[in-house]
Amino acid sequence: MDNAEIKRIYELYFDTVYRISFLYMKNENDALDVTEDTFCSMIRRLPSFENDEKAKAWLIVTASNKCRTLLKKWWNKRNDYTEAMKDVAAEDNKNSVLSEVLNLSDKYRIPTYLYYYEGYKTSEIGEMLGEKTSTIQTRLAKARELLKLELEEK
């Protein structure tokens, strides 16, 4: 993997890595840190991916693992961020849907993003997150239910 290839992958998947990091960390600074760290990991290991989809999956899994580690480390801070994000979202109606999504717990939020936005199948999400396909299906169903209920209450 040479510099041109690294730059190409960076351009192609920066937004994906940032979004998955933001959905875990719920704040821009930590999401940017994880994004940087994820691409640094790629440079350190210099993997050669079979195709772009493999690269994307590798980046998503790596970013997810880094986020989970950070969240355990900074659990209390994370709670503060969550409150801060709620405040930001409340100020801007455009963010109301995002706010609802961010209010979901990780186990619902991340599969929802990967399924609806990134277009992965439930089996692929299960593989990436280390969960059974049936677990992902259940979580997606629950997420759908939660999102609908919460919005209807408004």
Next chain:
Amino acid sequence: MKEKDLITAFSEITVDESAKNEIERKIFIKQKEKKPTFFKRPLIAVVATVCVFACSLPVVAESVKSHLREKFPEAETMQENIQYAFYEDGDEHIKVTVEEFLSDEMNVLMTVHYKALDEKGKEWLINRNFENDAEASRSIGVGRNVGFGIHPDMQDNTIIHGVNYSYNTEELKESATETDRFFVTFYEASGRDYDSAKGIFSYPMPSGTKTVYFDTKGNVPVSEFSLASDKVPSEYFTPTYMELSDLSFVIYAMQHGVYETFSEPRHYGNRWILPDEEYDNIRIYFVKANGERIRLDGWMNSTHPDEKNNYSDLVLLSGRLPEGMKAEDVVSLEINGVEYKLK
């Protein structure tokens, strides 16, 4: 909430272009600051490689610099293990030689030399875009390679431990002449349980791309150690066994029957997997004679529950040896604070 609202909301998660550019700047600075490992060292002079063909190969092996040792610093300590003139093929226009070959079955490192034998060969060699060849092998995937490089053979994959791998091919452009081009190609697998340890080497020739199988059983010695302690480092597993060479390590364990399982659709059916919390919290170190502890990084593999041997149903961790280390430097292994002396 409609699905399009959800998608719109996700698309609104963005950062300023300046933040993106700043990260790009930082990661490429870090790349430049990185200590030389793969493909980062200055390339050696053409003179050295020309000598390879002017002298008999065993003598050359001792007397000239090696592309392999230049590109992979760890190979410096394994000079005696490098096989020279490992493979040769050609026609009346082009000769291709695998000049150096080093393998411990998990890591395979090779240098490849293309030499033009006549004007037609010279024209072909000058105009050949090998980068596209390497890219072709990457996109086509293992088992159906039509490009350029060495890959592990995973086609008849009945393995117990899922084996991951990465691979790369890169030209040594500073060594190129009108009649010679040089390449390094390698793969790094996460274990040895793949198709009878075969490697597939695909390489372009004027008549088309050719593919051969190499026995990658290896020429780098691999030591095996039983891991025993009266303490258990995790409620989920007990470490049992380690394979260690100057290139790589594999640490095996027995799981305690409390793993989650998941279905992997491609090859293996249900497999055991450690819970996320356990993955994140495992701390594994090599300990040197002077007490220095070096944190290990690498692959963790999910495992098929039908594993039949008596020491392993989990690859706890596998990977390359930390930079600058040799197998003989390791006196013990530490997993979550429990020490395993290597005997």
